[in-house]
Amino acid sequence: MNIFVINSGSSSIKYQLFQMPSIQPVCTGLIERIGSVNATIKHKTFIGGKEDTAEQTLPLLNHEAGLQQAVDLLTHGANKVIDNLQSIDAVGHRVVHGGEKFASATFITTEVKESIHKLFSLAPLHNPANYTGIEVAEKVFTGAKQIAIFDTAFHQTMPEYAFRYALPTSLYTNDGIRVYGFHGTSHDYVTKQAMQYLQNPAAKLISIHLGNGCSMAAVVGGKCIDTSMGFGPLAGLVMGTRSGDIDPSVIFYLINELHYLPDTVSTLLNKQSGMLGLTGFIDMRDVNKKVENGDKEAEIACKMYAYRIQKYIGAYAAAMNGLDAIIFTAGVGENDSSMRRRICSNMDYLGISIDDERNNVRVNNMLEINKVDATTKVLVIPTNEELEIAKQCFELLGGS
Ligand SMILES: Nc1ncnc2c1ncn2[C@@H]1O[C@H](COP(=O)(O)OP(=O)(O)O)[C@@H](O)[C@H]1O
Ligand SMILES: CC(=O)OP(=O)(O)O
Numbered sequence: 001m002n003i004f005v006i007n008s009g010s011s012s013i014k015y016q017l018f019q020m021p022s023i024q025p026v027c028t029g030l031i032e033r034i035g036s037v038n039a040t041i042k043h044k045t046f047i048g049g050k051e052d053t054a055e056q057t058l059p060l061l062n063h064e065a066g067l068q069q070a071v072d073l074l075t076h077g078a079n080k081v082i083d084n085l086q087s088i089d090a091v092g093h094r095v096v097h098g099g100e101k102f103a104s105a106t107f108i109t110t111e112v113k114e115s116i117h118k119l120f121s122l123a124p125l126h127n128p129a130n131y132t133g134i135e136v137a138e139k140v141f142t143g144a145k146q147i148a149i150f151d152t153a154f155h156q157t158m159p160e161y162a163f164r165y166a167l168p169t170s171l172y173t174n175d176g177i178r179v180y181g182f183h184g185t186s187h188d189y190v191t192k193q194a195m196q197y198l199q200n201p202a203a204k205l206i207s208i209h210l211g212n213g214c215s216m217a218a219v220v221g222g223k224c225i226d227t228s229m230g231f232g233p234l235a236g237l238v239m240g241t242r243s244g245d246i247d248p249s250v251i252f253y254l255i256n257e258l259h260y261l262p263d264t265v266s267t268l269l270n271k272q273s274g275m276l277g278l279t280g281f282i283d284m285r286d287v288n289k290k291v292e293n294g295d296k297e298a299e300i301a302c303k304m305y306a307y308r309i310q311k312y313i314g315a316y317a318a319a320m321n322g323l324d325a326i327i328f329t330a331g332v333g334e335n336d337s338s339m340r341r342r343i344c345s346n347m348d349y350l351g352i353s354i355d356d357e358r359n360n361v362r363v364n365n366m367l368e369i370n371k372v373d374a375t376t377k378v379l380v381i382p383t384n385e386e387l388e389i390a391k392q393c394f395e396l397l398g399g400s
């Protein structure tokens with residue numbers, strides 16, 4: 001069964017084609033800097049044990065243009081992997097916000113699309129791009145089932161005392177204002193890997209997803225009990241362009257005293273804050289270069305980024321009344337050993353202590369980086385949201 005997975009981010013698209021039940025992709029792709037004249041596409045194919053990569057830089061003004069390009073690469077040129085688009089049986093879409101409605105993989109109908117559309121304002125960097133992905137896929141993969149996998153679904157197991165805000169009850173019951181949580185597919189994937197590795201199906205785990213968006217989840221026995229993002233993907237950790245937790249009084253001050261408009265505040269917190277606001281750079285590799293050159297602002301930004309994560313680790317160890325392992329994943333979590341070192345410093349009270357030599361090893365699969373005698377495991381686990389999405393689609397379609 002051919003399953004094509006689309007993971008549309010704010011400025012990137014990741015895609016993978018699987019011939020399920022094989023979990024080895026036939027091809028993978030990464031399109032970055034969408035919205036610019038210097039967008040890049042990296043299209044990798046894995047056929048007959050041979051890996052091939054095609055790379056190009058081109059103008060891509062929006063997600064639609066990006067997806068069209070990906071579709072062309074699937075069916076044309078030296079790196080094509082299928083003869084025609086009709087051979088795709090299902091398209092799995094990562095959808096960031098699904099509200100309270102969706103707790104598992106869902107066939108996309110007009111009503112499902114409406115629900116995704118209604119949530120645009122709560123996930124402004126993501127749901128519009130996810131929606132475009134669905135519309136394009138419906139047009140080009142006309143023979144395929146369209147399936148949505150929601151970032152919010154994994155967090156639906158949170159207890160009510162963890163997902164409610166202390167606001168008047170009607171704002172929850174009538175208006176759905178509560179914690180939803182995001183990156184669920186990633187937290188689900190890496191915690192399952194960790195449980196298997198630890199051979200402990202009841203493990204108390206903290207999953208730390210550090211990409212452009214960053215979030216953490218406390219997971220006991222495979223079930224999420226708390227997470228750092230909230231009503232939208234803006235709360236919690238310091239991110240590439242998002243502020244994470246701030247006192248809501250700041251927003252009133254911006255509006256009432258500094259005369260910001262609500263939309264300008266939204267843009268400020270979603271697109272101009274985080275590492276970008278603190279250092280002028282979104283990409284942690286650029287921030288790290290500034291730190292190496294002795295830049296004080298970049299140093300304090302990295303300290304803030306790590307300190308926020310340390311505080312959440314403490315909170316989640318308390319929430320779970322114990323801790324077996326913490327997991328680092330996504331772009332920064334998987335690749336940035338200096339940030340992992342910062343986060344794991346002065347955490348021996350919680351049994352967290354990393355081995356510098358192991359922390360600096362670079363591999364593409366799971367790595368245990370704690371000292372051998374540390375009581376809490378520290379694992380680096382590459383996430384694979386696309387594979388998890390393909391598996392959930394396959395299951396929904398009756399495969400096993
Ligand atoms: N070698 C590296 N060192 C530090 N950070 C890295 C490295 N490689 C990637 N990153 C970070 O990973 C981020 C992207 O992570 P990713 O999980 O792909 O994010 P997203 O899915 O949100 O686009 C980049 O912004 C960059 O900061
Ligand atoms: C929800 C979210 O922040 O996703 P991403 O990290 O892909 O931007």
Ligand SMILES: [Mg+2]
Binds near residue numbers: 009211212330
């Ligand atoms: Mg991501």
